[in-house]
Amino acid sequence: MSNNSNAALLEFVLRLGDNNLILGHRLSEWCSNGPFLEEDIALSNIALDYLGQTRILYTYAGTLEGGKTEDFYAYERFEHEFTNALITELPNGDYAHSIARQLYYSVFADLLLTELMKSKDATLSGYAAKAIKETAYHLRHATDWTLRLGDGTEESHQRMQKAIDDLFMYTGDMFATTEKEKSLVAAGIAPDVPALKAAWTKKVESVLKEATLTMPDAATWQMQGSRTNRHTEHIGYIIAEMQYVTRAYPGNKW
Amino acid sequence: MENNTVNFENVFNDKIGKNEYIEPKDWMPEKYRKTLIRQISQHAHSEVIGMQPEGNWITRAPSLRRKAILLAKIQDEGGHGLYLYSACETLGISREELIRQLHTGAAKYSSIFNYPALNWADIGAIGWLVDGAAIVNQVSLQRTSYGPYSRAMVRICKEESFHQRQGYELLLELCRGSKEQKAMAQDAMNRWWWPSLMMFGPHDADSAHSADSIKWKIKRETNDELRQKFIDKTVAQAEFLGLTIPDPDLKWNEARGHYDFGKIDWEEFNNVIKGNGPCNKQRLEHHVKVHNENAWVREAANAYAAKKAKAAKGALVA
Numbered sequence: 001m002s003n004n005s006n007a008a009l010l011e012f013v014l015r016l017g018d019n020n021l022i023l024g025h026r027l028s029e030w031c032s033n034g035p036f037l038e039e040d041i042a043l044s045n046i047a048l049d050y051l052g053q054t055r056i057l058y059t060y061a062g063t064l065e066g067g068k069t070e071d072f073y074a075y076e077r078f079e080h081e082f083t084n085a086l087i088t089e090l091p092n093g094d095y096a097h098s099i100a101r102q103l104y105y106s107v108f109a110d111l112l113l114t115e116l117m118k119s120k121d122a123t124l125s126g127y128a129a130k131a132i133k134e135t136a137y138h139l140r141h142a143t144d145w146t147l148r149l150g151d152g153t154e155e156s157h158q159r160m161q162k163a164i165d166d167l168f169m170y171t172g173d174m175f176a177t178t179e180k181e182k183s184l185v186a187a188g189i190a191p192d193v194p195a196l197k198a199a200w201t202k203k204v205e206s207v208l209k210e211a212t213l214t215m216p217d218a219a220t221w222q223m224q225g226s227r228t229n230r231h232t233e234h235i236g237y238i239i240a241e242m243q244y245v246t247r248a249y250p251g252n253k254w
Numbered sequence: 255m256e257n258n259t260v261n262f263e264n265v266f267n268d269k270i271g272k273n274e275y276i277e278p279k280d281w282m283p284e285k286y287r288k289t290l291i292r293q294i295s296q297h298a299h300s301e302v303i304g305m306q307p308e309g310n311w312i313t314r315a316p317s318l319r320r321k322a323i324l325l326a327k328i329q330d331e332g333g334h335g336l337y338l339y340s341a342c343e344t345l346g347i348s349r350e351e352l353i354r355q356l357h358t359g360a361a362k363y364s365s366i367f368n369y370p371a372l373n374w375a376d377i378g379a380i381g382w383l384v385d386g387a388a389i390v391n392q393v394s395l396q397r398t399s400y401g402p403y404s405r406a407m408v409r410i411c412k413e414e415s416f417h418q419r420q421g422y423e424l425l426l427e428l429c430r431g432s433k434e435q436k437a438m439a440q441d442a443m444n445r446w447w448w449p450s451l452m453m454f455g456p457h458d459a460d461s462a463h464s465a466d467s468i469k470w471k472i473k474r475e476t477n478d479e480l481r482q483k484f485i486d487k488t489v490a491q492a493e494f495l496g497l498t499i500p501d502p503d504l505k506w507n508e509a510r511g512h513y514d515f516g517k518i519d520w521e522e523f524n525n526v527i528k529g530n531g532p533c534n535k536q537r538l539e540h541h542v543k544v545h546n547e548n549a550w551v552r553e554a555a556n557a558y559a560a561k562k563a564k565a566a567k568g569a570l571v572a
């Protein structure tokens with residue numbers, strides 16, 4: 001593989017890994033904070049799935065770069081080097097906000113992984129085949145809760161609608177791509193992510209409809225930035241917390 | 255057996271005598287039921303409150319592998335809470351009521367979780383010492399006389415031994431590491447040792463509930479017996495790590511075949527029980543706050559389930 005395509009592949013793998021790491025980090029914050037014990041466990045479980053996926057992807061990135069460890073990518077990069085979609089780094093908010101984010105992201109991940117299973121890169125297609133099983137469960141969990149909250153009580157309906165509306169402006173950024181990534185699409189390695197948008201909209205719309213919720217206006221202005229190193233302020237705190245021990249005691253094994 | 259009446263109490267005592275399990279539908283003395291509810295709910299609450307000190311380190315865990323192990327462990331502990339709440343519910347009390355009792359202070363949880371997890375080594379020390387102490391207790395409780403409690407213990411013990419090994423392995427990495435890492439481990443040892451010994455409760459002579467519990471085989475071994483077992487198996491493990499146990503009186507007693515150990519600070523223990531531990535307020539207030547703030551989620555889930563049930567019934571009628 002040429003240097004260029006290797007760099008493109010690395011960028012793509014890190015994009016997927018960063019999404020998983022940061023969303024997993026946010027979900028793990030629900031530990032001991034869930035609305036009841038069963039949900040506390042369910043959210044930790046999903047966080048653990050994301051963490052497992054992160055490790056597969058970072059390990060792969062390490063081989064592409066010739067011997068870097070999975071921990072290098074989580075603990076030795078600075079915040080501007082993370083390429084996760086903006087929606088994954090937003091604070092959890094109330095339960096409705098976390099569920100809305102899970103719905104938006106899980107529909108996206110499900111579509112992405114379905115395409116990635118066809119990748120000509122065996123490691124990526126293998127990763128996708130494993131991850132899609134987990135994502136199917138995440139999507140079911142998010143869908144079930146969207147229905148419960150949307151069609152539950154007056155209060156839960158309002159909270160859920162507000163969450164859906166608040167987060168909608170961050171959904172477009174999930175589909176952002178780069179020139180390097182386009183070269184991988186042409187080579188049959190990466191899916192054409194922006195092309196997934198139509199199916200995503202259709203699926204989200206159908207869940208929201210069943211939940212008696214209103215799909216936000218498609219013309220809503222969309223925040224972008226995750227592919228151009230423009231994060232929200234929130235990423236800094238995530239990274240500070242995550243890397244505190246390893247930065248305070250550099251060069252140690254844990 | 256005159257008049258065809260069965261003396262329920264004799265049947266119960268007979269079963270206890272023969273080491274047979276008491277099952278939820280069996281007759282049992284009211285005090286047996288109450289004692290079990292107190293003990294099992296305290297155990298369940300401990301699993302759940304214990305998620306807080308460890309959860310406090312998930313986002314700061316210094317490697318992805320350790321983070322995954324920690325997350326999975328805490329998830330297990332939540333699962334233990336669930337089995338135990340279910341076991342408790344078989345005694346005719348609802349989860350809601352159990353949580354209410356936790357919030358009013360009528361029900362307790364293990365005093366150990368009122369200590370803070372301050373450095374990364376604490377996560378290792380909790381796994382090694384706190385889960386280690388819990389295992390000694392829980393292995394003994396696998397033979398408890400109440401069937402659902404015993405079965406919950408069997409499931410739980412398997413996972414607890416994983417937790418202990420993982421905690422120990424975390425400390426081993428630190429003890430083989432840099433000077434700072436080793437100091438971290440020793441600091442954790444210094445803070446967690448005595449509270450771990452207190453987990454077994456007061457000395458037998460001072461234990462309010464012990465006698466009945468032993469008679470009914472709810473507890474199979476006394477607080478002091480279990481504490482001694484824990485100390486005896488832990489000393490060598492500490493030596494292997496190269497950590498010093500913070501007890502100058504700790505010494506092998508050839509005649510007893512056990513380690514002698516120093517005086518436990520019962521004043522501290524009683525104060526932590528009474529609510530004066532470093533984290534009592536924090537732990538309980540956190541649980542209350544989360545529970546109350548999320549009441550709307552539970553209400554929504556109930557309302558939705560009721561709507562669906564009604565719709566299903568309507569469909570059946572139509």
Ligand SMILES: [Fe+2]
Nearest residue numbers: 301330331334
């Ligand atoms: Fe446990």
Ligand SMILES: [Fe+2]
Nearest residue numbers: 331385414417
């Ligand atoms: Fe445990």
